[in-house]
Amino acid sequence: MQALGQQAKQASYALAGLNGLQKKALLEAIAAKLNDKSDVIVAANAKDVAAAKENGLNDAMVDRLLLDEPRLKAVIADIDNVINLSDPVGTELESQLLDNGLRLSRRRVPLGVIGVIYEARPNVTVDIAVLALKTGNAVILRGGKETLQSNLALSEAIREAVVEQGLPADAVQLIKSSDRSLVSALLKLDKYVDMIVPRGGPNLQRLCAEQATIPVILGGVGICHLYADKDANIDKSIQVIANAKVQRPTVCNALDTALIHRDIAAEMLPNLYQELAALGVSFYGCDSAIAIAEKQGLTIETATDETYAQEWLSLTLGIKIVDDMDGAISHIRTYSSGHSEGILTDNIHASAEFINQVDSAAVYVNASTRFTDGGQFGLGAEVAVSTQKLHARGPMGLEALTTYKWIGVGEYTSRS
Amino acid sequence: MQALGQQAKQASYALAGLNGLQKKALLEAIAAKLNDKSDVIVAANAKDVAAAKENGLNDAMVDRLLLDEPRLKAVIADIDNVINLSDPVGTELESQLLDNGLRLSRRRVPLGVIGVIYEARPNVTVDIAVLALKTGNAVILRGGKETLQSNLALSEAIREAVVEQGLPADAVQLIKSSDRSLVSALLKLDKYVDMIVPRGGPNLQRLCAEQATIPVILGGVGICHLYADKDANIDKSIQVIANAKVQRPTVCNALDTALIHRDIAAEMLPNLYQELAALGVSFYGCDSAIAIAEKQGLTIETATDETYAQEWLSLTLGIKIVDDMDGAISHIRTYSSGHSEGILTDNIHASAEFINQVDSAAVYVNASTRFTDGGQFGLGAEVAVSTQKLHARGPMGLEALTTYKWIGVGEYTSRS
Known part of the structure; x- marks a missing residue:
């Protein structure tokens, strides 16, 4: 050698x-x-x-x-x-x-x-x-x-x-x-x-x-998050989450966990579930998520530290209901691999705070994590994705x- | 921790x-x-x-x-x-x-x-x-x-x-x-x-x-070289070598070894020796350097692999006579810590080749290695010098x- x-x-x-x-x-x-x-x-x-x-x-x-x-x-x-x-x-x-x-x-x-x-x-x-x-x-x-x-x-x-x-x-x-x-x-x-x-x-x-x-x-290991803020447009957010999870689930910039603000969870979660389940996705979630799902007769497995720390590379999604932005940021700081995270919101202050507080290679506002890619970023080639x-x-x-x-x-x- | x-x-x-x-x-x-x-x-x-x-x-x-x-x-x-x-x-x-x-x-x-x-x-x-x-x-x-x-x-x-x-x-x-x-x-x-x-x-x-x-x-370890090319101005080169060695010998950008082209060695070395010896410098050199010095009744200790690989941090200088630019570059590739090296020459082709072939953080033409410094480079502060x-x-x-x-x-x- x-x-x-x-x-x-x-x-x-x-x-x-x-x-x-x-x-x-x-x-x-x-x-x-x-x-x-x-x-x-x-x-x-x-x-x-x-x-x-x-x-x-x-x-x-x-x-x-x-x-x-x-x-x-x-x-x-x-x-x-x-x-x-x-x-x-x-x-x-x-x-x-x-x-x-x-x-x-x-x-x-x-x-x-x-x-x-x-x-x-x-x-x-x-x-x-x-x-x-x-x-x-x-x-x-x-x-x-x-x-x-x-x-x-x-x-x-x-x-x-x-x-x-x-x-x-x-x-x-x-x-x-x-x-x-x-x-x-x-x-x-x-x-x-x-x-x-x-x-x-x-x-x-x-x-x-x-x-x-x-x-x-x-690099190359992406435990990626999207956070739907209380001021998110729910229907549009579901489309972005679906894209991030389903468009190519086997790659590092695919979504692993969706974080949902408590104020919109009851409305958003059942629709998100049905949209994604129709595309073949299954779910691990927190107790609050499971409770909301159960009311609609929908099944979510219990998430654990291990499942949150998992890069799925498959049609599986973690779901967590958080009380506020701090809860979302704290979850990301604990489980993220520093690859790609995003916030879904119509609120300019929430967006600025998320950009500042989340310490990942790529931070998105109202966009899919799937964009983290040399070709998409106009680099012409991709040697690797550094985290x-x-x-x-x-x-x-x-x-x-x-x-x-x-x-x-x-x-x-x-x-x- | x-x-x-x-x-x-x-x-x-x-x-x-x-x-x-x-x-x-x-x-x-x-x-x-x-x-x-x-x-x-x-x-x-x-x-x-x-x-x-x-x-x-x-x-x-x-x-x-x-x-x-x-x-x-x-x-x-x-x-x-x-x-x-x-x-x-x-x-x-x-x-x-x-x-x-x-x-x-x-x-x-x-x-x-x-x-x-x-x-x-x-x-x-x-x-x-x-x-x-x-x-x-x-x-x-x-x-x-x-x-x-x-x-x-x-x-x-x-x-x-x-x-x-x-x-x-x-x-x-x-x-x-x-x-x-x-x-x-x-x-x-x-x-x-x-x-x-x-x-x-x-x-x-x-x-x-x-x-x-x-x-x-x-970083911070500098085994630095200056190479006096056959087309160097000998008197001016001696001044630069003296500056690089003597101005502040205890720091990482101070000179450790002077490489001298064989064609100018007999003329340059005795003058270099006397100028630097007067400033308190002692020498380790190759056999050719020792032979030239001996003719003038000057003493140079025998250089070894160990002395060439030494960061002196003191008023000691290694001297080596080289046959050509390739000899100088090859010596630098073997012993340099990748900090600072320079060529002394009036020849534009030699200068361009040296810049391209020497793979160090700072490469100089007709300048002292002592310039490698955050303050000198206009950075305003210096966290460290990376090699x-x-x-x-x-x-x-x-x-x-x-x-x-x-x-x-x-x-x-x-x-x-």
């Missing part, structure tokens, strides 16, 4: 010197190579799929790791989108002439080496390699064992294209063994790796936070793969 | 809601209280100083922890400077109207709770508390055991002022025991603490990198104590 790190760092120096045209040519070469090798890649993926079926993975899991011809074409087409994004590297963020004559500027530069640990989907191998190269970074990839054959084929194709462009193959490296101890070793390569991005569930995030000596961008506060918060675009250096140019200038 | 963290997080919510006038009043109240209590503070410091002398600390160490009446006055006067800095909190970094009608903005907000671990100087207690409060953050302070009495008196005065402004005392908390295990516990309070800033030597930095589950800003690449790099001003949140305001808007 030390050698892997060293090779990546060495490659990163070559990448940092590329100009925009060279990086464009590199990404085009990668797209062409993936196209040329599509038979090999699809065949490798077929092995992963066969092994998954043999190991009894369910249909949804198997579908996640499938990379057939049409899906590969879509992955390759996405490279074009990245080529067309503007490259943040080289921009000067500020430039000033200090009193002593020193010209001081702050220039955006690649981070250097990025380590990405991910699960299942093989398209991530291409997506991340391309985004890293676009910003002049080397990358060390560690995919899930279920897609090892696919990832090997994909990364080999990418490396061939890199070499054909006169660049070091180790600009893109895949960890080829499923040995778990290699993840721990990767997390401690602080001499060579500048940032770790874990793309996976809470266990992976926790492992990285605990073991890494490299800065880690935690921590340093470096990058919320959807991470290309800029999150860069840092800056201070550049001071003098005339043999000394400090007095 | 859990309680400490929880209290800090709770206090941070109150601080996040303050406007500029309220924060100004708070800092003024702290300055006034420190003034009122100066007798108590100076007396507490006298106990620390007496204990230090009793424990046989040398004069320089004792001087570092001294906080007498004039020094305290200077610390209080510095609060005025912070009051007059512009407050980055609340600024909108961007704001756009998405196609779907959502008004999306990115607003600068306090980080929340900052943990700072520092050694010796008691003024840090006030400096950091004031900078944290100015940006709406709560802070947990852990000072050195040599200044515990001083820090207790200072933090108590600050807390009294905080309470008199109607705010929670736990906006500023000091860890009151010197028990080392409390540092480890602080580093794992990720539920409550948003950022750790260690201000101390390499051992403290390493401890934080290894143990923390909270994002850590490493890592995420969040903040180089001198950290008030902005480094903030993050941003995305705010999306719709009209009960759903994602389609």
Whole structure:
């Protein structure tokens, strides 16, 4: 692993010197190579799929790791989108002439080496390699064992294209063994790796936070809330809650718990229940919610600390009746993962207070939590969604793969 | 420690809601209280100083922890400077109207709770508390055991002022025991603490990198280089090297190793030696440097991997003769701590290559490394100097104590 790190760092120096045209040519070469090798890649993926079926993975899991011809074409087409994004590297963020004559500027530069640990989907191998190269970074990839054959084929194709462009193959490296101890070793390569991005569930995030000596961008776990205030428009609020819960329930920005002000709960809850139940949603709620539902003959399971702390990723919704805004904010502070929360209200004061008091990556007023997404936010690409506060918060675009250096140019200038 | 963290997080919510006038009043109240209590503070410091002398600390160490009446006055006067800095909190970094009608903005907000671990100087207690409060953050302070009495008196005065402004005392908390295990516990309070800033030597930095589950800003260790290129103006280069080494040798941006191009070494080195030796500097050098010096009857000790990897913090300088720019860059990549490096040259191509290839927080052309400093860079304050690449790099001003949140305001808007 030390050698892997060293090779990546060495490659990163070559990448940092590329100009925009060279990086464009590199990404085009990668797209062409993936196209040329599509038979090999699809065949490798077929092995992963066969092994998954043999190991009894369910249909949804198997579908996640499938990379057939049409899906590969879509992955390759996405490279074009990245080529067309503007490259943040080289921009000067500020430039000033200090009193002593020193010209001081702050220039955006690649981070250097990025380590990405991910699960299942093989398209991530291409997506991340391309985004890293676009910003002049080397990358060390560690995919899930279920897609090892696919990832090997994909990364080999990418490396061939890199070499054909006169660049070091180790600009893109895949960890080829499923040995778990290699993840721990990767997390401690602080001499060579500048940032770790874990793309996976809470266990992976926790492992990285605990073991890494490299800065880690935690994220991707969304325990999201919408709070219907006493001044909310009830019918419109139900539509937004339905969208946040149902439009794509398996992703991190989907709604997990709806908080409802006590003053509107008796009117709102039965309608909300019926609207969402018709879409296949089932419910966990507080005692007050259960009592209101029962009067209408509707069934809500009893919510607990555990259910409130759960990222559902399914058609399940927590419901809690709160006495006031403070009750809503306090619940969010206890259970939120800092991803996305929103208030539904017609009251400008309530909206301002909620925005100020809720400390999450994205805070909404009268909008669905489903908007927290690099594409929706106009970033053009999404490396990950950060739920921590340093470096990058919320959807991470290309800029999150860069840092800056201070550049001071003098005339043999000394400090007095 | 859990309680400490929880209290800090709770206090941070109150601080996040303050406007500029309220924060100004708070800092003024702290300055006034420190003034009122100066007798108590100076007396507490006298106990620390007496204990230090009793424990046989040398004069320089004792001087570092001294906080007498004039020094305290200077610390209080510095609060005025912070009051007059512009407050980055609340600024909108961007704001756009998405196609779907959502008004999306990115607003600068306090980080929340900052943990700072520092050694010796008691003024840090006030400096950091004031900078944290100015940006709406709560802070947990852990000072050195040599200044515990001083820090207790200072933090108590600050807390009294905080309470008199109607705010929670736990906006500023000091860890009151010197028990080392409390540092480890602080580093794992990720539920409550948003950022750790260690201000101390390499051992403290390493401890934080290894143990923390909270994002850590490493920094403050500077193994700095100046490279005199073959096209350097030799006389002017010697002046810059002298400034970087001698002007204040005990700080992190002082020069540690001078790299000299072989073509100019025979001419430059004897003059450099005599100029710096007259200022009290002694030398470690490579075999080529020793050979050149010996011809002039000058003495240079033999440099080793260990001496090149040393942050001198004293009137000692490493010297290495390199064959070319690549040799200089390769040496820097091996030994630099990523703080400050510079090239001395009249050649525009050499300067551009050096800027691109050297991956440090600050890269200079024809200027002293001593410029890497929040004050010199016009930041108005300096929280620390970061040598890592995420969040903040180089001198950290008030902005480094903030993050941003995305705010999306719709009209009960759903994602389609």
